[in-house]
Amino acid sequence: MTATELSTFTLTLASLVQESGHAAPAHSEPAAGGMATLLVPVFTLLGTVLCGLFAAFKVKSKLPAWTTVLLLAASFAAIVYTYATGQGTTSPVIAHGFDWISITWGEFGSAGHGHGIAANFSFYVDALTLLWMLFVTGLGTLIALYASEYMSHDVGAGYCRFFAAFNLFVFSMSCLVMADNFLLLYLGWEGVGLCSYLLIGYFYKKPSAVAAAKKAFIVNRIGDLGLALGVFLIYVQFGSVEYKAVFAEAGRYIDAARAGHFDQIPWQVQLIPLLLMVGAFGKSAQLPLYVWLPDAMEGPTPVSALIHAATMVTAGVYLVARSYPLFLCSETALPVVAWVGTLTALLAATIGMAQFDIKRIMAYSTVSQLGYMFAGLGVLTSTGAAFHVLTHAFFKALLFLCCGAVMHGFAGQLDLRKLSGVWKIPGWKVVSVGMLIGCANLSGFPLTPGFFSKDMILAEAFVTPGMAAIGWLLLLTAGLTAYYTFRVFFRVFVGPVEYEPGDELHAHDDHGHDGHAEAHGTVHGHGDSHGHSAATGNHGHAGHFHPHAPGWAINTVLAILATLSIVAAGLYFMGDHGGWAANMVHHSTAALPPAPADHAAESGAGHAHGSFLGMDPHAVMYYVSAVVGFIGIGVAFWLHFAGRTTAATSRADALVPKLGAVARAAQHKWYVDEIYDFLLVKPLWVLSHIFHLIDALLVDGLVDFAGWVPRTVGKVIRPAQSGLLHGYAIGMAGGLAVLLLIVLLAVT
Amino acid sequence: MSATFDPLMVTIAQAGAPAPMAGATLAHYLFVSAVMFALGLIGFLTRRNLIIMFLCTELMFQAAGIALIAFSRFHLNHTGETFVIFVLTVAAAEAAMALALVVLLFRRRESLDAEQWDEMSG
Numbered sequence: 001m002t003a004t005e006l007s008t009f010t011l012t013l014a015s016l017v018q019e020s021g022h023a024a025p026a027h028s029e030p031a032a033g034g035m036a037t038l039l040v041p042v043f044t045l046l047g048t049v050l051c052g053l054f055a056a057f058k059v060k061s062k063l064p065a066w067t068t069v070l071l072l073a074a075s076f077a078a079i080v081y082t083y084a085t086g087q088g089t090t091s092p093v094i095a096h097g098f099d100w101i102s103i104t105w106g107e108f109g110s111a112g113h114g115h116g117i118a119a120n121f122s123f124y125v126d127a128l129t130l131l132w133m134l135f136v137t138g139l140g141t142l143i144a145l146y147a148s149e150y151m152s153h154d155v156g157a158g159y160c161r162f163f164a165a166f167n168l169f170v171f172s173m174s175c176l177v178m179a180d181n182f183l184l185l186y187l188g189w190e191g192v193g194l195c196s197y198l199l200i201g202y203f204y205k206k207p208s209a210v211a212a213a214k215k216a217f218i219v220n221r222i223g224d225l226g227l228a229l230g231v232f233l234i235y236v237q238f239g240s241v242e243y244k245a246v247f248a249e250a251g252r253y254i255d256a257a258r259a260g261h262f263d264q265i266p267w268q269v270q271l272i273p274l275l276l277m278v279g280a281f282g283k284s285a286q287l288p289l290y291v292w293l294p295d296a297m298e299g300p301t302p303v304s305a306l307i308h309a310a311t312m313v314t315a316g317v318y319l320v321a322r323s324y325p326l327f328l329c330s331e332t333a334l335p336v337v338a339w340v341g342t343l344t345a346l347l348a349a350t351i352g353m354a355q356f357d358i359k360r361i362m363a364y365s366t367v368s369q370l371g372y373m374f375a376g377l378g379v380l381t382s383t384g385a386a387f388h389v390l391t392h393a394f395f396k397a398l399l400f401l402c403c404g405a406v407m408h409g410f411a412g413q414l415d416l417r418k419l420s421g422v423w424k425i426p427g428w429k430v431v432s433v434g435m436l437i438g439c440a441n442l443s444g445f446p447l448t449p450g451f452f453s454k455d456m457i458l459a460e461a462f463v464t465p466g467m468a469a470i471g472w473l474l475l476l477t478a479g480l481t482a483y484y485t486f487r488v489f490f491r492v493f494v495g496p497v498e499y500e501p502g503d504e505l506h507a508h509d510d511h512g513h514d515g516h517a518e519a520h521g522t523v524h525g526h527g528d529s530h531g532h533s534a535a536t537g538n539h540g541h542a543g544h545f546h547p548h549a550p551g552w553a554i555n556t557v558l559a560i561l562a563t564l565s566i567v568a569a570g571l572y573f574m575g576d577h578g579g580w581a582a583n584m585v586h587h588s589t590a591a592l593p594p595a596p597a598d599h600a601a602e603s604g605a606g607h608a609h610g611s612f613l614g615m616d617p618h619a620v621m622y623y624v625s626a627v628v629g630f631i632g633i634g635v636a637f638w639l640h641f642a643g644r645t646t647a648a649t650s651r652a653d654a655l656v657p658k659l660g661a662v663a664r665a666a667q668h669k670w671y672v673d674e675i676y677d678f679l680l681v682k683p684l685w686v687l688s689h690i691f692h693l694i695d696a697l698l699v700d701g702l703v704d705f706a707g708w709v710p711r712t713v714g715k716v717i718r719p720a721q722s723g724l725l726h727g728y729a730i731g732m733a734g735g736l737a738v739l740l741l742i743v744l745l746a747v748t
Numbered sequence: 749m750s751a752t753f754d755p756l757m758v759t760i761a762q763a764g765a766p767a768p769m770a771g772a773t774l775a776h777y778l779f780v781s782a783v784m785f786a787l788g789l790i791g792f793l794t795r796r797n798l799i800i801m802f803l804c805t806e807l808m809f810q811a812a813g814i815a816l817i818a819f820s821r822f823h824l825n826h827t828g829e830t831f832v833i834f835v836l837t838v839a840a841a842e843a844a845m846a847l848a849l850v851v852l853l854f855r856r857r858e859s860l861d862a863e864q865w866d867e868m869s870g
Contacts, residue, residue, distance in 0.1 A: 723869030725801070725862045729793055 030244055033093030034125035039078040040137065040174040041097075047071040047167030055160035062155060064163040065148030072144050072170060076137040083134065088125035090587050094180055094244075097121035101183065117241065124180035124243050128588035131386060131581070132177045132318055135393045136311045140170045142557045143310075146401055147302035149553035150408055162202060162300065169195035169307060176315055182231045182241040185319070189227060189283065192312045193220045199307060200299040212295035219292040223282015227319075230275030234326075237268050243322070247589055250325040254593050262331035273326050273333035276319060277340075284316025284370045287344045291673060294363040301404025304359065309366045309400050310393040317373045317389055321382050321590035328593070338378020338461075342470045342477075345371030347670065349480040354666035357414045358403050358488050365442060366396055368481060375474055376457035379464040382590040384456030387581035391449035391568050395441035398561040402435040405554050406492065409547040412502030416488055420647035421497035427549025432493045434558040437565050439489045443482035444629040446622070449568035451629075452579075454478060455621050462617035463610050471612070478625055482632025490641035491650070498647040501545045777818035785811035798850045798860045802843075809839050 051064045087093050097120070104116035123129070144166060151162055172191025179185040193216075201213030235241050238249040256264040280286070285293035296308045307313070320327060320337060327333045345368045352364035369392050376385035406422060407414055423432040441450030458478070461471035550558075571580040585591060612620055639652040656663045665671060722728075788807030795801055813832045820828025850860070857864045 721869060723866035725865065726793065726796070733789055733793060 030092045030094045030124070032096060034082050034087040034095040034123060036078040036082045036087075037095050037123045037125050037129075037133070037174075037178055038097050040075040040133070040178070041171050043071040043075045043078075044167045044171035044174065048164050048171065051160045051164035051167060055164065058156070059160060060156035062148055062152070062159075064160045065144065065151070068144045068163045068167055069141060069148065071167065072137060072141040075170065075174075076134075076141050079130065079133045079137050082125060083130050088130060089127050089584070092124055092126035092244075092588070095123040095125055095178075097123070115239075117235065119181045119183035119241055121184060122180040123178035125178065126588040127584035127586070128318075128321060128386065128590050129178050131390065131584045132314070133174065135390055136170065136173050136177065139310050139393055139397050140166075140306060142560055143302045143306040143397065143401070145553050146305075146404075146557040147300070149551050150302055150404060151300060158202060162199070165195050165198045165202075166303075166306075169199070169312070173311055173315075177318060180243055182234060182243075182246070185322075186227065186231060189279070189315065190224065192307070192315060193217065193224070193283070196220075196296070196307050196312055199303040200296045202299055202303065206298070209298040212292075212298040216292040216296050219289050220282050223279045223289055226275045226278025226282070227280075230272055230279065233268060233272050233275060237266075237272065243589065247325045250329055253329045254325060257329045257331075258593060265329055269326075270330040270332070273320075273323065273330045274336070276323055276326070277333060277337060280316030280319045280374075281340060282316070283319075284313050284374070285344075285367050286316070286340050286371060286374060287347065290344060290348065290367045291676060293367055294360055294669070297357075297359045297363050301359070301400060301407060304363070305397045305400035305404065308363070309396040313366065313370055314373070314389045314393070317370065317377065317385055320374070320377050321386060321585070321588075324377075324382055324590045324592075327377075334378045334380065335467075336378070338375050338467060338470050341371040341374025341376075341378055342473045343371070344368070345375060345477045346473055346480075349477045349484065350666050351669045353480060353484040353487070354663060356416055358416050358419075358492060359400070359407065359414050361416075361484060361488055362396070362399050362403055365399075365481065365485065368477065369396065369442070372454060372457055372474065372477075375461065375470055379457070379461045379467045379470060380592055381456055381460035382592060383582040383585045384453060384460055386585050386590065387456060387571070387579070388450075388453035390571070390581060391441065391453040391565075394561060394568055395438045395448075395450055395565045398434055398558065398565050399438035399442065401554070401558055401561065402431050402438060405431045405550045405558065407502070408554075409549060410499055410501055411545075411547075413500065414502065416491040417648045418500045419492045420495045420499065420644075421493070422499070423493045424497050425499075425547060425549075428547075430555045430558050430562075431550060434562040435489060435493055437562045439485045441565050443485040443633060444478055444625055445633075446626045446629070447569060449565060449571070451625070452569060452572040453581075455625055458625055459612075459617040459621040462612040462621070465610050468610055471610075471617075475625065475628055479628045479632040482629040483636045486633045486636035487640050487652075490636055490644075491647070495641060495644050496646065499545075499547065501547075774818055774822045778815055781811045781815040781818065783811075784808075784814065796862045798853065798862055799847075801862060802846055802850065806839065806843070809835065 047068050050067050054064050054067075083089060099118075100121040101117060101119040103118075144163070147162070147166070151159055154162065169192060172188045172195055174188070176185055176188025176192060179188060197213050197217040200216050201210050203209040231241060234246055238246045240246055240249075250269070253265045253269060256262070262270065282289045293308060293313065297304050299308070327337070348364045348367035348371060352361045352368065355361045355364065369388070373385045373388050373392070376382070376388060403414070406419065409428075410419060413419055422428050437448075441448045444451045444454045458471060458474055461467050461474055574580040575583045611617065612624065639655070640650045642651070644650045668674070785808050788804045788811060791804035791807065792801050795804065813835055816828035816832050816835075818828075820826060820832075853865065854860055
């Protein structure tokens with residue numbers, strides 16, 4: 001690598017940053033600035049290329065990991081710099097990279113509709129962008145550090161490929177989040193989808209991983225179609241795909257929308273958010289397109305943590321928050337978002353309660369929490385949604401990385417019936433404490449960041465008129481969440497010490513990773529497990545299996561994330577109502593415009609302001625949700641901890657037969673996959689086979705017949721060509737004779 | 749057969765031309781031509797030696813030439829004669845090439861037998 005080149009480049013860009021720093025906003029058009037953000041795609045793309053080169057030169061060290069960590073840390077620093085210097089935090093600035101698409105047609109220079117399209121590789125840096133980029137690059141750095149140890153089995157094999165895709169993902173994500181137009185957003189959108197596919201299918205020799213990757217890609221296609229149509233409609237309606245133009249145009253309708261006069265807004269404008277929403281639901285795993293996310297856990301755990309929990313899946317939330325002015329213009333869009341989010345949250349929580357694979361439980365909790373975020377957007381608290389995205393990013397990454405550490409240490413064991421008392425095993429303190437903090441966040445334990453962010457959404461659901469049902473359902477979901485979260489904790493981390501290893505060593509053999517035996521040799525205690533896991537493997541601690549505790553990289557990352565998952569609560573108290581996140585959202589396109597005067601007066605009279613059982617939701621929701629959370633944790637304690645003597649059994653076992661079909665259905669994920677299979681996959685399969693038959697018989701038949709005719713004719717008359725000179729001569733003479741005969745007969 | 753009569757052409761044709769053989773009509777010339785052509789054709793069909801076959805084609809060429817000259821004389825114009833001059837020119841060139849080909853073919857098979865060659869069989 002050419003360090004000098006990089007540094008000169010950095011210098012050039014740094015000087016650009018210096019210049020732009022002095023530029024002052026002159027008019028309402030977003031000023032130029034935030035040039036440092038352009039470093040993020042540069043660094044990450046550089047990382048992709050470097051990791052690709054490492055793979056080409058067969059680098060057999062952890063070089064790709066350290067390169068990635070370094071470049072992502074530099075990206076994070078660039079974003080922090082932008083935030084710290086206040087570029088974009090109060091009013092949006094545009095960092096212009098280069099002209100990407102710029103086409104004009106028709107009368108040159110006319111500014112009318114449909115006379116050109118401009119989409120630059122430029123970044124729209126506002127507070128929402130910065131909020132997202134701070135945790136995307138920050139968590140990206142931490143998770144890359146974690147992955148450097150977690151993926152160590154694959155050094156020299158898929159290690160470079162993993163980090164190349166990792167970098168490409170952050171590149172795509174930065175395009176998605178920072179784009180200043182819908183086309184660049186779409187580029188990033190497809191890019192993260194591609195990286196998600198590549199990383200889910202990382203163990204490409206494992207059929208289930210390949211199937212999961214395909215499923216994720218195909219389900220996302222459905223959503224992407226909606227997004228593409230939405231972008232087309234935006235262009236048709238507003239004549240531009242650039243945020244500043246689109247939102248300025250949409251602003252004309254905002255007053256009418258806020259006053260409730262939706263009949264004054266063209267139906268096409270009202271249709272746009274419904275289309276965008278389909279894309280958001282696909283990417284963020286909401287009903288009915290959530291089915292890909294639980295399967296995506298086939299990927300390596302750092303990928304689950306980064307892409308399928310903390311960052312990529314919040315892209316849908318980002319899209320809705322970014323396009324909030326458009327969503328506000330539609331009468332149906334936000335209620336639909338709220339209801340879909342709520343139902344997804346509830347459904348995923350009920351499935352999560354009945355699963356045994358801890359990573360899968362976390363996956364369903366992600367779907368469920370994303371549902372909360374959408375519900376928050378739907379009940380007009382983009383602040384609550386954005387804050388929940390932020391806190392969720394921290395604690396869900398923490399939870400996944402803890403699960404990953406367990407999986408890594410117990411040779412791939414993820415079944416909560418086969419693990420118990422991890423807390424008491426030496427070397428697992430950091431993981432256990434991290435898990436406890438993550439679980440407390442997820443279940444909304446008072447004073448954790450997750451508690452505050454969930455509260456904002458819950459309270460707002462009760463405040464928003466007509467959304468009380470959503471509030472109740474979300475409250476129920478909060479209870480269920482607390483139950484299934486602590487079910488995992490009480491089963492796996494406390495109780496009697498008992499475990500059996502998973503079958504990862506075999507699985508690794510299946511992957512055919514070269515040199516993994518060598519990598520294992522460096523890990524203490526792992527070599528023994530080879531022999532043991534090959535045997536039947538009952539209760540591991542009695543035999544030879546010793547779980548290997550996580551190393552410094554994993555522990556450091558977990559400690560940092562655990563700290564963040566506590567101190568993030570402080571953000572709630574920074575600033576006025578809603579704290580730091582509210583402050584950020586307020587200075588972005590996700591801000592809620594003030595209601596018109598007459599409407600405000602109406603709500604001031606108390607007609608429209610909802611209440612929670614006659615009390616002010618803002619005041620009582622802290623206590624209500626805390627009680628609900630405690631009930632959930634208490635039930636989990638009673639069923640899965642109190643009196644439990646073995647890993648495999650608990651009081652809940654007695655409960656399952658009583659619930660009968662309901663418990664079975666929840667265990668089978670409400671048969672949603674089977675229903676989709678029956679309603680969509682099977683008919684499409686039959687249809688495709690019919691098409692195949694038509695192709696094989698009719699189309700191919702015609703083509704084959706066209707070839708068959710000359711071939712057969714040729715076969716019949718081919719013997720006429722003897723190849724002998726005399727044969728041709730006789731033919732000529734005979735022909736001449738016949739010709740003469742004809743002439744003779746004609747003349748006489 | 750009625751020929752177009754051109755007084756000027758008659759004069760030119762008859763001025764420098766030798767006197768026709770007494771009593772020889774067009775039919776005689778055509779008969780000679782036909783016999784020559786038939787001999788050439790028979791030779792071409794019956795012989796297998798490449799050089800002989802080539803000579804036979806030359807024979808057929810010249811037979812056609814005699815017929816053309818005869819008709820030219822009969823019609824008292826130069827069309828046929830002109831045509832024959834071209835045919836002779838082409839025949840000379842073709843003879844050079846054909847003999848060269850025969851030599852090459854001979855080198856390949858050490859034989860002049862035309863039946864050695866049947867590569868174009870379908």
